[in-house]
Amino acid sequence: MYFQKARLIHAELPLLAPFKTSYGELKSKDFYIIELINEEGIHGYGELEAFPLPDYTEETLSSAILIIKEQLLPLLAQRKIRKPEEIQELFSWIQGNEMAKAAVELAVWDAFAKMEKRSLAKMIGATKESIKVGVSIGLQQNVETLLQLVNQYVDQGYERVKLKIAPNKDIQFVEAVRKSFPKLSLMADANSAYNREDFLLLKELDQYDLEMIEQPFGTKDFVDHAWLQKQLKTRICLDENIRSVKDVEQAHSIGSCRAINLKLARVGGMSSALKIAEYCALNEILVWCGGMLEAGVGRAHNIALAARNEFVFPGDISASNRFFAEDIVTPAFELNQGRLKVPTNEGIGVTLDLKVLKKYTKSTEEILLNKGWS
């Protein structure tokens, strides 16, 4: 397969409600759809999920699209691609830039699945027809608002709830939710807001039977996390510093965590994610699919991944209406008794809703990849 053209569609979907983390607050999802068209006219779609600010990782939406245009698409234009697994190798000399790589690589996976006339889920060996999903709740003003939201999502059928925590919005929030929902699958995400001096507070969280505490310490730390994990009953889960299977091996070898939040965008795409999932299953590390407030294309890729057997724990993959009034794909993803259906149509299994996409599109750029394909 040769890719002859790329279309970079810059769109921005308003969020139904601002989403707050220890990093900051988002009111919309600003993203690109990367559309690749091959010599047979097959269209593959990926989503560039980097945030506008370099606060979660070092990439921004504008620096990542620059890397796609200046580095990744020129590499893709140079040769025939026999299988999607080649893309990770093609980009391997490029340090970092995982979100840029993932957006392009996932569009290639979609195109190949369509060429083979099967769903992306089937193509990557996923067998589930639907997946259990969890919901992630941003930092709230007070306990009352938080309890209302948890109640609302539990009523909607979400089986697992993740609370964002931060200094002064931790113990009392977790305690209140645990008291109101004694049996709920509950976890806390700290987004690197703590350090070793907060040990006693983190130790206190041990009593609330949490599934895990996500990234309590620095975004590049392995050693302090290992020190903490030895002293906690609760699993520590790593997110920001896991960019490849090598990072998982490093974390596992020194005992930094017992769970991994696996985001396709953060690890550079599907090939890298599959290696991480397989490593985790082999080494009894709980792996689950994280979220980046994706629009429908990114969400579809996540669901295909989470339909694999390694994924037994509900991911941060909510229905489209968790964040957006309208989604850019049809059919939108809808919760059904706490589960999302795994698309069975070809490729990512959903199609772009051109009317909605057009409404939220800010710009479209077409790039001819290779003029000289014989």
Added chain:
Amino acid sequence: MYFQKARLIHAELPLLAPFKTSYGELKSKDFYIIELINEEGIHGYGELEAFPLPDYTEETLSSAILIIKEQLLPLLAQRKIRKPEEIQELFSWIQGNEMAKAAVELAVWDAFAKMEKRSLAKMIGATKESIKVGVSIGLQQNVETLLQLVNQYVDQGYERVKLKIAPNKDIQFVEAVRKSFPKLSLMADANSAYNREDFLLLKELDQYDLEMIEQPFGTKDFVDHAWLQKQLKTRICLDENIRSVKDVEQAHSIGSCRAINLKLARVGGMSSALKIAEYCALNEILVWCGGMLEAGVGRAHNIALAARNEFVFPGDISASNRFFAEDIVTPAFELNQGRLKVPTNEGIGVTLDLKVLKKYTKSTEEILLNKGWS
């Protein structure tokens, strides 16, 4: 001090000879001079040293200048800066992007030193009047060419020689140089070209009395380096994965290395570099100043850092004529019995040679930082 204007000068200096590493080959130094002008008309200079390709680290020259324009300068424009140490904190919520941060932060340091009418070296507590320097030699075609180059640089007075090595260009190269120069201070830089399977080869290097082996394994690895360091007599030196003092603490706590190649650009500037130098001195880790084929402005900042007492080992700071026929500063840096003089004039102690700079300038962009300074 308020910064009212920034000038981004994009220039490209041809190298006297191509410089080859396991990453690739450079024929010129493409860079930006970041010029900041404050309310008193003081000009501070920094150099954006990221390479055009994301092969050494994830930043490229074009992605880094984008981050400077979209993220860093707008932050700088927001407030009065009382001391240069504030910049690291001002940018601290931004993940990574160290080279972009360093270019702006170092321009602020230069401006403050000029305001205080003293040299940057004096301002950061450096006491040496001149510094011993080493030279880094790229990968060569064959042993003969390498020996000629080593001979040439030793004759010029360089006391320490670093050889770039890569698979099939390692043992026989190091052996030949050690045989011809039994007493020479010699080291090897692998730029992440090896892995655990190469243990026996790396162990063989132990016999050549090298000062150190730099970054044999992956650019984000701590654990495999610790495994190797336990089995080698020769120091392991880390480069690519050291971006902050936290990374040094992490490496030190698990024994990944006994030396650190400290590059101002790679660690986000002077404040970060000083913390690393102090930590290394306290913990008996050999710290030395690395190089990025800097032009004169970057070279001046490096010399100020390397004039500090923690730096006893010759850095990769060569004379201007090692790489360039002409340099963009006056006076150019000239070797004198293996030493470079530490500038004593105000700030970085050298001035832009506008004639030479103009000759190699590709574009200049002026950005007003704040229209409303009272």
